[in-house]
Amino acid sequence: MFKKLAYKIVLNDLSKCGMFVGKYDARNGKEDFMYGISTVMESIAYHVSDKVGDNFSDTFIKNMIASEDRV
Numbered sequence: 001m002f003k004k005l006a007y008k009i010v011l012n013d014l015s016k017c018g019m020f021v022g023k024y025d026a027r028n029g030k031e032d033f034m035y036g037i038s039t040v041m042e043s044i045a046y047h048v049s050d051k052v053g054d055n056f057s058d059t060f061i062k063n064m065i066a067s068e069d070r071v
Helices: 002-014 031-048 050-069
Strands: none
Touching: 002 031, 002 050, 031 050
16 A cells, blocks of 8 residues: 555656656657656656556546647
8 A cells, every 4th residue: 555655656756747647748748758757757657556547547548639739
């Protein structure tokens, strides 16, 4: 239980930074780098719970697409 709480705290803290939730400068940033961040963040989110992982994954991808559409 403590481990799950620790993952939740880390996820919440990292989610305060836009880059860690899929918001980035798509003009100057690399998409591949964002997929790497996505992989790590999804792993953390899925350690909290499957529902949190699914929600995080959906949000990250939506934010990434929106970032790319702004370019």
